[in-house]
Amino acid sequence: MPNKIDYCMPLPILYSFRRCPYAIRARYILTLLDVPVQLREVVLKDKPNALLELGGRTTVPQMVLSDGGRLEESLDIIHYALQHTGKDSVDELWPSTPLKRIKINTWVSYNDTRFKYWLDRYKYSDRHDESESFYRAKAEVFIKRLEKRLSHQAFVLSTASPTIADVCLFPFIRQFVGVDTKWFETSEYANVRRWLNWFLESTEFKAVMTKFEKWQPEQDVVLFPAQAK
Numbered sequence: 001m002p003n004k005i006d007y008c009m010p011l012p013i014l015y016s017f018r019r020c021p022y023a024i025r026a027r028y029i030l031t032l033l034d035v036p037v038q039l040r041e042v043v044l045k046d047k048p049n050a051l052l053e054l055g056g057r058t059t060v061p062q063m064v065l066s067d068g069g070r071l072e073e074s075l076d077i078i079h080y081a082l083q084h085t086g087k088d089s090v091d092e093l094w095p096s097t098p099l100k101r102i103k104i105n106t107w108v109s110y111n112d113t114r115f116k117y118w119l120d121r122y123k124y125s126d127r128h129d130e131s132e133s134f135y136r137a138k139a140e141v142f143i144k145r146l147e148k149r150l151s152h153q154a155f156v157l158s159t160a161s162p163t164i165a166d167v168c169l170f171p172f173i174r175q176f177v178g179v180d181t182k183w184f185e186t187s188e189y190a191n192v193r194r195w196l197n198w199f200l201e202s203t204e205f206k207a208v209m210t211k212f213e214k215w216q217p218e219q220d221v222v223l224f225p226a227q228a229k
Ligand SMILES: N[C@@H](CCC(=O)N[C@@H](CS)C(=O)NCC(=O)O)C(=O)O
Pocket: 017, 019, 020, 021, 022, 023, 044, 058, 059, 060, 061, 072, 073, 074, 075
């Protein structure tokens, strides 16, 4: 079935930053569901005027729709992709059962608030009052919860395939691992390692991490995911 995109309309514009975990989760879903956008790679310290002139929020990822509508949150972009794909994996990624949806939102919200708070301190402990190991222990509360969950099923809410909870979490867990990879490799978190590697080794992740030049207004349109390898 073709994607539910009207090809007469200009494609939505996605302002994105390659390493941003929120942008990674959005690009991962766009890739998985093959929903096309015009990608504009942003350098956070030098945001393009086209983004600044929109006014209001200038965080990335941010999507500007052909009717001028804006999606300013990674989760809104994910839901846009779920609604505009022709792929049939939507029900696996975002199951219709209300309880599952509540659970997905709870995991994502814990990740984006409490875990992210401690992760930022762990990443930049030199800018804060406590030691790296102090902040790591705080962040590990979430990692332990995830490990427990993944010790009896392959994904956060399912044994068979990821939901958007997994996709939303993994870019942040990747950052956690990146602070001290050696420590993580020998840590007790074998199931988190297995789960994270599943994403990192996926073809979608490789496409998501394709390097694009900083966007300039005069450059040719970059079609994503089509131009991602
Ligand atoms: N809640 C937002 C967070 C987005 C966010 O904080 N993005 C960071 C980059 S990882 C950003 O744009 N920082 C630059 C800024 O705040 O101006 C989402 O889910 O999209």
